[in-house]
Amino acid sequence: MSTSPNKPSIKQQRAASREAKLVEYRRQQARAARNRKLAIGGGVLGGVAVVALIATTVILTPKPVTYATNSGKTVQGVATFTNDAAHTTATVNYEQTPPAGGPHDPVWLNCGVYTETQRSENAVHAQEHGAVWVTYDPALPEADIAAIRAKLPSTYVIMSPFPGLENPVTLSAWNAQLSLDKIDDPRFEEFFEAYWKSNAVPEPGSPCTGGITGPGAA
Numbered sequence: 672m673s674t675s676p677n678k679p680s681i682k683q684q685r686a687a688s689r690e691a692k693l694v695e696y697r698r699q700q701a702r703a704a705r706n707r708k709l710a711i712g713g714g715v716l717g718g719v720a721v722v723a724l725i726a727t728t729v730i731l732t733p734k735p736v737t738y739a740t741n742s743g744k745t746v747q748g749v750a751t752f753t754n755d756a757a758h759t760t761a762t763v764n765y766e767q768t769p770p771a772g773g774p775h776d777p778v779w780l781n782c783g784v785y786t787e788t789q790r791s792e793n794a795v796h797a798q799e800h801g802a803v804w805v806t807y808d809p810a811l812p813e814a815d816i817a818a819i820r821a822k823l824p825s826t827y828v829i830m831s832p833f834p835g836l837e838n839p840v841t842l843s844a845w846n847a848q849l850s851l852d853k854i855d856d857p858r859f860e861e862f863f864e865a866y867w868k869s870n871a872v873p874e875p876g877s878p879c880t881g882g883i884t885g886p887g888a889a
Contacts, residue, residue, distance in 0.1 A: 736824050741871075742864040749862065752846045756799060756873040763792055769806045769833050769841055770795050771848040782879035784820060785831040787887030794829055800877035801868040804843045806833035815839065818854050827868050827879045831887075845872040 754772035763774050770791045779796035780789055794804050807819055809832035819840060823830060833841070838850040842859065844866035849858060869875065 738863040740868045746861045749849045771843040772845040779882035781882050781884045784889040785887045789831045789885040798845045799873050801872045802827045805830040807840045808836045815854050
């Protein structure tokens with residue numbers, strides 16, 4: 672039986688099949704190569720984006736505020752006192768407003784930022800441990816309150832509103848106090864360098880946590 676002249680032979684069919692498979696293989700290889708290039712390019716771009724994000728975070732995240740302690744500097748305008756360090760559960764009529772030491776509750780106020788008025792007897796105990804109590808006029812604009820907060824170290828400080836202040840902000844440590852007319856007064860930082868975590872307090876180095884948390888903790 673003869674083969675039709677228009678029908679390819681078995682040999683030709685096998686050759687055509689091999690050629691088709693070769694073409695498909697090359698097409699798959701080319702596609703894989705393109706995908707690898709895209710993946711590498713995307714990885715590079717992604718890496719650049721991650722590096723940029725990290726760099727931006729490093730640049731934009733403010734460094735924690737720190738102060739040298741016990742500088743021994745004389746800060747102009749600071750009033751100093753001699754107060755007793757007795758413990759009491761009674762309400763105390765303090766010599767200074769806000770208090771700057773004196774009889775206080777046996778339990779200290781945990782250091783931190785508060786948006787509500789705090790009980791003085793607990794805050795004074797934190798002063799006994801070396802904390803600075805930053806009090807501000809509750810009528811201050813939010814921008815000023817934020818500016819004060821930006822000056823604070825991360826520990827051994829209490830910030831809270833205090834009704835009836837004569838000045839916008841008052842800094843009170845154990846037996847030392849400074850009232851400021853302006854939020855950006857450089858004596859703010861000077862006070863912290865002189866009295867923050869002071870060795871002259873009755874109980875230096877005692878904790879500023881583990882006591883009680885007052886209302887309005889931020």
